[in-house]
Amino acid sequence: MEGKTKEKGEKSGIIEMWAKKHSLLFTGATRHPFILSIRDGSVDLSSFKRWLGQDYVFVREFVPFVASVLIKASKESDDSNDMEVILGGLASLNDEIAWFKSEASKWDVPLSNTVVHKANQNYCRFLENLMSPDVDYAVAITTFWAIETVYQESFAHCLEDGSKTPPELQDTCQRWGNDDFGEYCRSLQEIANRYLEKASSDVLTEAEVTFLRVLEHEIEFWNMSRGGV
Numbered sequence: 001m002e003g004k005t006k007e008k009g010e011k012s013g014i015i016e017m018w019a020k021k022h023s024l025l026f027t028g029a030t031r032h033p034f035i036l037s038i039r040d041g042s043v044d045l046s047s048f049k050r051w052l053g054q055d056y057v058f059v060r061e062f063v064p065f066v067a068s069v070l071i072k073a074s075k076e077s078d079d080s081n082d083m084e085v086i087l088g089g090l091a092s093l094n095d096e097i098a099w100f101k102s103e104a105s106k107w108d109v110p111l112s113n114t115v116v117h118k119a120n121q122n123y124c125r126f127l128e129n130l131m132s133p134d135v136d137y138a139v140a141i142t143t144f145w146a147i148e149t150v151y152q153e154s155f156a157h158c159l160e161d162g163s164k165t166p167p168e169l170q171d172t173c174q175r176w177g178n179d180d181f182g183e184y185c186r187s188l189q190e191i192a193n194r195y196l197e198k199a200s201s202d203v204l205t206e207a208e209v210t211f212l213r214v215l216e217h218e219i220e221f222w223n224m225s226r227g228g229v
């Protein structure tokens with residue numbers, strides 16, 4: 001994957017191949033100007049606050065999507081540990097919601113009656129469509145991996161040596177940029193690779209296209225946070 005050396009024993013799978021094949025879009029999502037502005041300390045705090053209010057709405061919509069992935073795992077998974085990984089993801093979303101509430105009060109961002117921006121509405125509708133039982137588990141778990149990984153890679157970049165992330169935003173970056181979250185994303189990647197390897201070519205195509213849609217939605221979400229439409 002971009003910017004990372006492979007760890008010992010880590011084999012390259014379909015996910016790594018797609019991340020490389022679509023590196024331009026992948027980098028667009030994980031090195032977006034909004035993230036770069038956090039990393040270089042020039043971030044406009046009104047953009048940060050917009051992101052905070054909108055992401056709270058997104059995360060509340062993300063929970064039922066992850067629950068739908070859990071249901072698919074319980075029906076289709078051949079490895080009992082998959083369920084624990086996804087359940088861990090749901091538990092961390094519970095913490096994430098509590099974190100958003102406390103962060104919003106710190107920044108004076110109201111969380112009720114939020115006007116949901118178009119980019120956020122589109123992203124939430126996309127997630128809703130993926131909750132259908134007709135969507136293959138391989139597609140759903142790939143989507144889940146991609147959504148979590150964009151945040152992991154983006155915010156981890158703001159914590160690297162040489163970054164000038166403002167101290168008041170360190171906690172936000174730690175939330176998704178920490179090593180445990182990175183480990184959790186690698187577990188999701190391992191599950192996704194395992195299912196993609198045995199997927200039909202139709203499912204593979206659907207998963208790859210859905211991966212690209214996630215990257216586009218994430219870029220639109222960052223654009224919206226910076227003040228775009």
Ligand SMILES: Cc1ncc(CN)c(N)n1
Nearest residue numbers: 055058059147148151221
């Ligand atoms: C838009 C978005 N993408 C991903 C995440 C990480 N759960 C998030 N909170 N918001």
